Amino acid sequence: MAMNRPRPKLPVLWHSLSARLLVLTIAFVMVSEVLIFVPSIASFRLKYLEERLAAANIAVLALLATPDAMVSDELEMELLSQAGAYVIGMKRPDGKKLMLGMEDKVPAIDAQFDLRQHGLFRSVRDAVVALVQGRNRILRVVGVSPRHNETEVEIVIDEAPLHDAMLDYGAQILAVSIVISLVTASLVYLALQWWMVRPIRRMTESMIAFRGDPEDLSRPLRVERRSDEIGVAQAELAEMQAGLRASLQQKTRLAALGTAVTKISHDLRNMLATAQLVSDRLVSSADPQVKRAAPTLVAAIDRAVDLCTRTLDFTREGPVRLDYRRFALKGLIHEIGADGFANGKTELVDAVGDIELEADRDQLYRVLANLVRNASEAGAVEVTVSAATEGERVIIEVRDNGPGLAPRARQNLFTPFAGSGRAGGSGLGLAIARELAHAHGGDLSLVSSDAGGTLFRIDLPARRPAA
Ligand SMILES: Nc1ncnc2c1ncn2[C@@H]1O[C@H](COP(=O)(O)OP(=O)(O)OP(=O)(O)O)[C@@H](O)[C@H]1O
Numbered sequence: 264m265a266m267n268r269p270r271p272k273l274p275v276l277w278h279s280l281s282a283r284l285l286v287l288t289i290a291f292v293m294v295s296e297v298l299i300f301v302p303s304i305a306s307f308r309l310k311y312l313e314e315r316l317a318a319a320n321i322a323v324l325a326l327l328a329t330p331d332a333m334v335s336d337e338l339e340m341e342l343l344s345q346a347g348a349y350v351i352g353m354k355r356p357d358g359k360k361l362m363l364g365m366e367d368k369v370p371a372i373d374a375q376f377d378l379r380q381h382g383l384f385r386s387v388r389d390a391v392v393a394l395v396q397g398r399n400r401i402l403r404v405v406g407v408s409p410r411h412n413e414t415e416v417e418i419v420i421d422e423a424p425l426h427d428a429m430l431d432y433g434a435q436i437l438a439v440s441i442v443i444s445l446v447t448a449s450l451v452y453l454a455l456q457w458w459m460v461r462p463i464r465r466m467t468e469s470m471i472a473f474r475g476d477p478e479d480l481s482r483p484l485r486v487e488r489r490s491d492e493i494g495v496a497q498a499e500l501a502e503m504q505a506g507l508r509a510s511l512q513q514k515t516r517l518a519a520l521g522t523a524v525t526k527i528s529h530d531l532r533n534m535l536a537t538a539q540l541v542s543d544r545l546v547s548s549a550d551p552q553v554k555r556a557a558p559t560l561v562a563a564i565d566r567a568v569d570l571c572t573r574t575l576d577f578t579r580e581g582p583v584r585l586d587y588r589r590f591a592l593k594g595l596i597h598e599i600g601a602d603g604f605a606n607g608k609t610e611l612v613d614a615v616g617d618i619e620l621e622a623d624r625d626q627l628y629r630v631l632a633n634l635v636r637n638a639s640e641a642g643a644v645e646v647t648v649s650a651a652t653e654g655e656r657v658i659i660e661v662r663d664n665g666p667g668l669a670p671r672a673r674q675n676l677f678t679p680f681a682g683s684g685r686a687g688g689s690g691l692g693l694a695i696a697r698e699l700a701h702a703h704g705g706d707l708s709l710v711s712s713d714a715g716g717t718l719f720r721i722d723l724p725a726r727r728p729a730a
């Protein structure tokens with residue numbers, strides 16, 4: 264049975280809930296960092312290009328200081344290298360154009376970007392292309408002067424420095440992400456560890472210990488004062504353990520009591536058998552006083568022996584085994600009448616009609632005989648057994664016109680040994696009868712009982728239930 268299964272161990276650390284939570288937290292933080300990383304590297308690239316345009320803008324303004332918008336070749340080279348560009352061009356709103364560098368000396372242009380038009384998708388796409396680009400591309404970038412929106416600035420630059428700067432920036436973000444995810448993960452881990460994993464572990468340990476030895480009271484589950492799900496689970500578990508423990512103890516005691524009762528009944532029956540032998544001889548005594556008292560004595564001893572026998576039968580009887588067969592109720596009722604279960608003062612009326620059913624005939628005999636005998640013992644003049652089919656079930660009713668149930672009997676009617684309301688009764692008859700009805704998949708119940716009589720009802724399946 265379940266008790267024989269090997270006791271489970273708590274999982275090792277890397278299989279534990281805590282470790283899984285830790286890994287998941289780190290993964291989730293990394294995912295959210297990536298979601299932040301992509302747009303931020305795109306905006307980094309845009310800023311970089313804008314700064315280059317701004318620097319080029321200042322460089323080209325130097326031309327304005329000269330009368331003919333011309334500078335020496337050396338100065339021109341100097342200005343261009345300061346701005347990091349091959350060519351710088353500017354178109355002012357008045358139509359005036361300024362230019363640094365020779366367009367014919369510029370290498371072929373690989374890509375063009377206009378910073379005046381940049382949507383999120385386009386800038387993300389351009390940034391990703393720039394990042395994965397292996398070779399140095401020559402870029403032509405067009406934008407506006409940072410000072411004057413109408414002034415158009417244009418530069419031709421290498422992409423390699425931009426690529427390097429983006430890589431640097433990415434590395435920085437990666438480092439920051441790792442730090443953030445480690446810190447967050449540790450905090451989340453500690454919080455979960457404290458709030459969930461630790462109490463769940465304690466509950467698991469308690470369950471394992473309880474299964475190992477349910478009666479061990481030394482380590483009760485400590486219930487925390489918290490109103491969340493875990494608090495409720497702890498309280499319920501503690502309650503359940505206490506309840507189970509109590510009923511287990513009670514069952515153990517009852518089992519011991521049962522064994523004692525069996526022993527006592529057994530020995531008592533042997534002693535009574537001796538008394539029975541002696542009392543039988545008293546009946547034929549010459550002393551008229553002894554002779555007169557003897558029958559009462561014999562009857563009392565007989566009843567006591569009977570009680571012992573039935574108690575022993577009850578404690579020894581195992582689970583009911585049913586031997587199904589099809590039969591008519593009428594014959595069964597006749598048999599009960601003929602066997603004298605309704606004593607001489609009671610008439611057994613058969614009103615079962617032609618009803619047939621599939622059941623264990625001997626066991627149903629016991630059920631009905633118990634009910635008829637009870638009615639007869641209670642002093643009923645007439646006991647009527649009637650039957651009817653209701654769909655797939657057969658309903659048998661046993662009605663008598665006796666005095667009704669005594670209050671004591673009514674309270675514990677189907678409890679073994681507890682429901683007897685008459686001298687010499689063991690209080691087993693109805694308990695056994697109901698057990699037999701249950702074994703058939705049916706039920707035995709008290710419908711009514713008053714000074715005018717008592718009605719019991721047996722409800723059985725008409726056919727043997729499919730296996
Ligand atoms: N038809 C009835 N009319 C009045 N009282 C009844 C009737 N049936 C049962 N009782 C009461 O219910 C009690 C319990 O019945 P039950 O058959 O379980 O035990 P018992 O008759 O006392 O003992 P046993 O049947 O084991 O000899 C009876 O003692 C009796 O007082």
Ligand SMILES: [Mg+2]
Binds near residue numbers: 633636637
């Ligand atoms: Mg009885």
